[in-house]
Amino acid sequence: MIAEILMIGTELLLGHVVDTNSAYIGRKLAGIGINLYHKAAVGDNRLRATAALREALNRADLVIVTGGLGPTEDDITREVVSEVFGVRQIHSDEAMAHALSLLNRWGHQDRASLRRLAQVPDGATIIPNPRGTACGLIVEKMGKHVICLPGVPGEMEAMMDLSVIPYLTRLEGEGRTISSRTLRICGPGEAEIEDRIRHLLHGKSNPTIAPLVSLGEVMLRITAKASSPGEAGAMIDRVETELRECLGHDIYGTGDDEIQHSVVRLLKERNFTCAVAESVTGGLISHKLTEVPGCSRVLGLAVTSYSNNAKIKVLDVPCADVERYGVVSREVALRMARGILSLSGADVSISTTGVAGPARDEHMHSIGLVFIGLAWKHGITCGRFQFFGTRSEIKERAAKRSLDILRRHLLRHH
Amino acid sequence: MIAEILMIGTELLLGHVVDTNSAYIGRKLAGIGINLYHKAAVGDNRLRATAALREALNRADLVIVTGGLGPTEDDITREVVSEVFGVRQIHSDEAMAHALSLLNRWGHQDRASLRRLAQVPDGATIIPNPRGTACGLIVEKMGKHVICLPGVPGEMEAMMDLSVIPYLTRLEGEGRTISSRTLRICGPGEAEIEDRIRHLLHGKSNPTIAPLVSLGEVMLRITAKASSPGEAGAMIDRVETELRECLGHDIYGTGDDEIQHSVVRLLKERNFTCAVAESVTGGLISHKLTEVPGCSRVLGLAVTSYSNNAKIKVLDVPCADVERYGVVSREVALRMARGILSLSGADVSISTTGVAGPARDEHMHSIGLVFIGLAWKHGITCGRFQFFGTRSEIKERAAKRSLDILRRHLLRHH
Numbered sequence: 001m002i003a004e005i006l007m008i009g010t011e012l013l014l015g016h017v018v019d020t021n022s023a024y025i026g027r028k029l030a031g032i033g034i035n036l037y038h039k040a041a042v043g044d045n046r047l048r049a050t051a052a053l054r055e056a057l058n059r060a061d062l063v064i065v066t067g068g069l070g071p072t073e074d075d076i077t078r079e080v081v082s083e084v085f086g087v088r089q090i091h092s093d094e095a096m097a098h099a100l101s102l103l104n105r106w107g108h109q110d111r112a113s114l115r116r117l118a119q120v121p122d123g124a125t126i127i128p129n130p131r132g133t134a135c136g137l138i139v140e141k142m143g144k145h146v147i148c149l150p151g152v153p154g155e156m157e158a159m160m161d162l163s164v165i166p167y168l169t170r171l172e173g174e175g176r177t178i179s180s181r182t183l184r185i186c187g188p189g190e191a192e193i194e195d196r197i198r199h200l201l202h203g204k205s206n207p208t209i210a211p212l213v214s215l216g217e218v219m220l221r222i223t224a225k226a227s228s229p230g231e232a233g234a235m236i237d238r239v240e241t242e243l244r245e246c247l248g249h250d251i252y253g254t255g256d257d258e259i260q261h262s263v264v265r266l267l268k269e270r271n272f273t274c275a276v277a278e279s280v281t282g283g284l285i286s287h288k289l290t291e292v293p294g295c296s297r298v299l300g301l302a303v304t305s306y307s308n309n310a311k312i313k314v315l316d317v318p319c320a321d322v323e324r325y326g327v328v329s330r331e332v333a334l335r336m337a338r339g340i341l342s343l344s345g346a347d348v349s350i351s352t353t354g355v356a357g358p359a360r361d362e363h364m365h366s367i368g369l370v371f372i373g374l375a376w377k378h379g380i381t382c383g384r385f386q387f388f389g390t391r392s393e394i395k396e397r398a399a400k401r402s403l404d405i406l407r408r409h410l411l412r413h414h
Numbered sequence: 415m416i417a418e419i420l421m422i423g424t425e426l427l428l429g430h431v432v433d434t435n436s437a438y439i440g441r442k443l444a445g446i447g448i449n450l451y452h453k454a455a456v457g458d459n460r461l462r463a464t465a466a467l468r469e470a471l472n473r474a475d476l477v478i479v480t481g482g483l484g485p486t487e488d489d490i491t492r493e494v495v496s497e498v499f500g501v502r503q504i505h506s507d508e509a510m511a512h513a514l515s516l517l518n519r520w521g522h523q524d525r526a527s528l529r530r531l532a533q534v535p536d537g538a539t540i541i542p543n544p545r546g547t548a549c550g551l552i553v554e555k556m557g558k559h560v561i562c563l564p565g566v567p568g569e570m571e572a573m574m575d576l577s578v579i580p581y582l583t584r585l586e587g588e589g590r591t592i593s594s595r596t597l598r599i600c601g602p603g604e605a606e607i608e609d610r611i612r613h614l615l616h617g618k619s620n621p622t623i624a625p626l627v628s629l630g631e632v633m634l635r636i637t638a639k640a641s642s643p644g645e646a647g648a649m650i651d652r653v654e655t656e657l658r659e660c661l662g663h664d665i666y667g668t669g670d671d672e673i674q675h676s677v678v679r680l681l682k683e684r685n686f687t688c689a690v691a692e693s694v695t696g697g698l699i700s701h702k703l704t705e706v707p708g709c710s711r712v713l714g715l716a717v718t719s720y721s722n723n724a725k726i727k728v729l730d731v732p733c734a735d736v737e738r739y740g741v742v743s744r745e746v747a748l749r750m751a752r753g754i755l756s757l758s759g760a761d762v763s764i765s766t767t768g769v770a771g772p773a774r775d776e777h778m779h780s781i782g783l784v785f786i787g788l789a790w791k792h793g794i795t796c797g798r799f800q801f802f803g804t805r806s807e808i809k810e811r812a813a814k815r816s817l818d819i820l821r822r823h824l825l826r827h828h
Contacts, residue, residue, distance in 0.1 A: 012452045016626070017431060022455075026429030027510030040454040041436075048451060052560045055469070140498070154804075212430065221430070276718075282704025283697035286718040290696025291806055293772050300721035301728060304690075304700040307714035310758065314715060314728075344724065358707050388658060394704055 001030055001172060002358055003036045004060040006052055008068035008077055009347075010043035020203045021066050021156055028160055028358075032169050033177045034062070042073045044131055053084045062168070067151030069134040070219035071116045077148050078137070082121040085141050090118045094373040096243040098350060099133040127163045131155045136169065145171075180223040182212075183243060184253045186404040190218050196245050200239070207239050208359050215389075216397040217259070249411055252404065257385055260288040266410040267298035274406065275344035276302035277315055279327065280354035284399040301344040305336065315339030328353050328380045330371050337373035348376040348409065350402050351361065356391045370398045415452045415458040415587060416476040417443055417729060422464055423565055424457035435480050439743045442574055444592045446583055447639070455734070458488045458618040467498045473808050481565030482595035485530045491562050493549070506534045506549075510581055513547040525747040543579045552581065554614050559585075590592055593646035594637040596626075598667045600818040604632050611660050614653070621653050625751065630802075631810035633675070638704040663825055666818065674702040680824040681712035689758035690716035691729055691750040693741065694768035694784055698813040716717070719750065731752030740777045742767050744796045745787050751787035752794060762790040762823060764816045770805045784812045786819055792828065 005022045012019055029036050031160050036078045037057065043047045055205050068077030082089050095119035103114075117134055120126070127147075128134030132155040137148040137239065139207035146166055149156045185193060190213050194201065197220075201209055222239045226232035244251060252262045269272055276285050276299070286302035286390070303314055308327055311317040317335040325331040336351035354359045354370030368387040374380065387397040419436045424509055425442055426433055436453050443450050452473065456462045463482070470477045482491030496503050510532035517528075531548055534540070541550030541561075544570040551562040557789045562580055563570045599607060604627050608615065611634075615623055620640035636653045640646035656666060666676045673720040684799040690713070697793050701715035703709050722741060725731040731749040750765035768784030788794070797819065801811040 011626070012437075013453065014444050015437035015442075018437045023426075023429035023432045026427050028429075030428050036460075038454060038456050038466070039427065040452060042452050045451075052452070154807075210430075278697075278700075282709075283692075283700025283716055283718070284704075285807075286692075286697025287701045290698075290718070290720065290770075290809070293805060295696075296720050299718075301724035302697055302718035303728075304697070304704070304713075304718075304722070306704065306710050308714070310715035314757065315715075343728065356704075385643050391707060395701075395704070399750035 001062055001168075002036050002060045003034050003062040004056040005036065005055050005065065006063055006065045006179065007041040008041070008044060008049050008065060008080075009041070010045075010069075010074075012041045013043050020153055021151065024153070024157055024210070025064055025066075027161060028165055028196055029168075029180050031180070032165060032172065034168060034172065035230055044082060044403070045069065045077055046076050049076060049080045050083055053080055053146070057084065058143070061089055061143065062118070062145045062147070064164075065146060065148045066156055069117075069148060069150045070135070071114070078116075078119055078121060079125065080140055081124075081137065081148060085139055087122040087139075087250065089119045091124045092118050092124075092126060093134045094126045095120055098126070098135055100127060101136060102133050107310065113367050113390060123261070127159050129155055130158050130162065135161070171406070175226075177227070177229045177232050178225050179229060180221055181236050181240065182255055183220045183222070183240065183247075183251045184217060184257060184259075185220070185250050185254055186217045186259050186308070186400055186407075188218070193218050193220070193247070193250075197243060200242055200246065204239075207235050209243070215393060216400040219288060248343065249408065252407055258288070258291075259400050259407065260292050261411070262293040263403050263407050264289065264298055265296050266407060268294070270414050271325035272299060272347040272410070273298050273344075275300060275346035275349040276339045277340035277349065277351040277373075278304045279306060279311070279352055280356050281352045281395050281399045282306065283357070285352070285402055287313055288399060289404065300346055301340065303340060303343075311336060311339075315343065326365075328355055328360075328361055328363065328365050328369060328371065330384065333371035333373035333382050334380055335373075336374070337375035337382075341375045348374070348406065348413075350374050350401055350406050352398055354385075354394075354398060356398075358391055358393045368394050370394070370401075372402045374397070374405055415476055415584075417446050417448050417476040417478065418470040418472045418683060419453035420449065420463075420470050420477055420479045420622070421455040421565070422463050422479065422494075423455070426455045426461075426481075427457050429613070429674050434567055435565065438567070438571055439478055439480075439574060441583075444578055444594075446579060447592050448582060448586070449696035450489045455614055458482065458490055460490050460494060463494045464497055467494055467560070470499065471595065474650070475557065476559045476561070478578075479560060480570055483546070483550070483562060483564045485528070487677060489530070490568075492530075493563060495538075495551070495553055495560055496726045497681060499535060499553055500559070501536040501553075503533045504536045506532050506538075506540060506819045508540045509534055512540070512542060512549055516547050524737070536675060539695055541573055543569055544576070548806055548821070549578070557717045559565055559772075569721075588645045591641070591643050592637060592639050592691045593643060593644050594635055595650050595654065596719040597636070597661075597665045598631060598671060598673075599656065599661065599664050600666055600673050600821075601728050602621075602632070602664055607632050607634070607661070610648075611657060614656055614660065618653075618735055621649050623653065623657070629807060630814040663822065666821055672705075673704070673814050673821065673822060674706050675815050676708055677821050677824070678703065678712055680821060684824060684828050686761040686824070687712050687714055687758075688706070689760035689763040690767040691717065691754035691763065691767055691787075692718045693720060693725070693750070694770050694817065695766045695809050695813045696720065699764065699766070699816055700828065702813060702817065714760055715754065717754060717757075725750060725753075729757065740775075740779075742769055742777065742779050742783060742785065744798065745786035747785035747796050748794055749787075751796075751826055755791075762788070764788050764820050766812055768799075768812060770806055770808045770809075770812075782808050784808070784815075786812070786816045788819055790823070 351373035357367035560581040765787035771781035
């Protein structure tokens with residue numbers, strides 16, 4: 001089965017939004033072995049959208065259309081699909097009941113727009129939208145499928161996972177599968193990792209190993225083609241084992257895991273609590289940890305002590321140390337880690353102090369210089385790092401590295 | 415002049431990368447009044463790329479092609495353009511010299527790949543690439559233009575700004591400009607805002623006003639077409655004035671401003687400092703504030719008091735209040751705001767307590783229930799909110815709303 005994506009929305013052409021939907025859909029289709037050969041975007045223009053959908057259906061068996069399902073006159077997808085398939089639009093009680101139930105739950109009063117939401121091409125199957133009022137649609141004629149989904153990423157993603165992928169899997173039957181798995185690494189850079197796994201990277205065509213770099217981490221994507229998900233999974237397992245033999249604890253997680261998920265999991269396993277004292281990272285470590293459900297069991301207290309006064313008064317950093325070494329120093333990082341450990345009563349703590357930029361600090365330290373402290377009941381340590389990038393990027397790299405330092409400590413202590 | 419974008423790269427279809435290039439190009443073309451009607455992506459496949467380029471040239475006067483300009487066999491753009499225009503490929507001394515000079519500067523030794531980089535369609539104009547070895551190309555025949563740029567965003571963006579936009583501006587002559595400006599609003603929802611500006615929304619075709627909703631805020635984009643940037647700016651100014659008469663202080667900023675930028679600016683203007691006590695937002699308010707350069711002048715201390723113990727010990731919330739009202743309560747929010755104000759010595763403070771989910775708290779409060787406290791030297795207040803969405807979305811909405819509450823307070827007190 002060959003697929004295309006057609007996105008409808010003038011905002012995509014004007015560049016007001018960056019399209020993340022088609023990458024999401026592309027990954028999901030690849031995951032069940034459906035080939036995506038083409039994707040396109042057109043504005044909210046009936047003529048051009050109709051022409052684009054006709055062309056896509058000439059080339060492909062399946063077209064996933066995103067956007068244009070809202071209640072306004074600009075939302076043209078329902079009309080475009082009806083015209084291309086040559087069917088009239090009918091009123092759908094199911095779509096109407098869905099929109100009404102959501103509006104009731106939200107306590108909204110504005111029902112004027114419902115009539116358009118309930119107009120669907122004759123013969124369409126309704127795809128429930130758990131997060132919004134506009135349902136999705138599946139329309140099929142002579143072996144050609146069009147699946148319409150909203151353009152709002154959260155709604156589209158939920159409907160893709162809950163309805164579209166199961167539907168397409170049934171349609172395809174048991175065929176060929178492409179599966180992939182990502183191993184995630186924080187700490188060593190891409191060049192070092194490639195060096196250590198060079199003998200595994202070369203001469204592998206199935207599964208393949210692809211290194212991908214993102215802010216402050218490296219991912220290795222293993223992709224296998226096989227006749228069943230089980231077979232593909234076993235092939236990936238073997239490569240993962242080889243990679244883990246080379247990289248060991250440098251791999252912190254797999255798939256959508258982020259470094260904070262590994263940290264919270266390890267803390268829970270050990271029945272430990274942690275605390276955080278942030279200066280240069282400005283609350284980002286705390287924000288990352290609290291993105292993880294159940295984090296309240298392991299994080300009691302985090303302090304962003306941005307001013308010298310806060311470091312001295314709340315974290316008990318000696319005024320003399322600040323004066324003697326400056327706030328961006330190993331000594332102050334260590335004092336901050338010790339101070340938050342004692343204030344919170346946690347088992348382990350991390351601290352950051354450094355220069356995020358855009359200007360250098362008054363001691364003319366370089367932008368991106370960061371000290372990361374770590375304290376626990378029986379010891380204390382500190383690392384010195386030079387990160388690169390914008391203010392945001394330096395915060396992000398320093399926060400991830402801090403969490404990775406905490407993770408490696410937890411692996412050694414249990 | 416009507417334009418299209420054609421992206422070449424299998425990674426775009428597999429969803430391994432999110433395409434930010436086409437949004438960038440779309441904004442730049444809109445800025446010089448060129449209409450973009452269609453964009454498409456195909457894989458590194460010569461047949462499909464050739465077909466897509468032919469179709470694009472049938473519809474449009476200008477096609478900007480990104481990707482496929484590298485040195486490997488997979489990089490097919492030069493061949494595809496030559497084939498579609500019916501010209502042979504020739505060796506370009508200019509392209510070769512450029513690639514050599516960069517490799518020399520970088521100290522690289524691998525020159526084997528240079529030969530492919532210097533093969534260009536006969537008659538092509540070379541676009542210099544200040545950041546990489548692969549030059550861009552302009553090919554023109556019978557009024558149809560194809561401009562080829564690398565897929566690496568940093569290289570593409572530099573070449574777009576330095577060469578392509580000046581070239582297209584000359585080509586178009588002194589023509590029409592499209593300018594736009596965005597006003598940003600936090601607090602009232604989309605429906606309420608549309609109600610208040612309904613008389614301005616209707617019957618306006620130039621400038622247009624388009625409401626856009628994003629997480630926890632609404633944006634109004636004003637877009638004007640005119641014969642010069644100055645004229646477009648004046649047209650936008652008039653509409654902005656009308657909108658501000660209706661919406662007043664609900665508008666917190668324009669353009670790329672985020673709510674934290676407005677807050678930091680107001681704090682600096684008033685020579686005020688602020689402090690933050692977060693529970694449900696988990697450090698996100700502090701993270702947002704510290705994204706703003708110079709924030710250290712106005713933010714001294716932020717505390718994420720996730721545990722009851724931290725609230726009691728660090729923020730001085732009475733244990734009796736926690737027991738009597740529960741941590742998710744107006745009383746605890748107020749105590750947290752007062753506690754951090756006194757601990758930090760700041761002029762104003764905000765606090766959050768609530769339920770981010772995914773599970774309800776032990777008092778069975780609904781997910782998304784949030785209390786936001788505000789304290790200053792002469793008073794204290796608290797708001798109760800019900801937010802919707804995932805854990806991350808609830809944190810994001812609560813953090814933005816807290817910052818907006820602080821902003822509105824600062825507008826009243828100076």
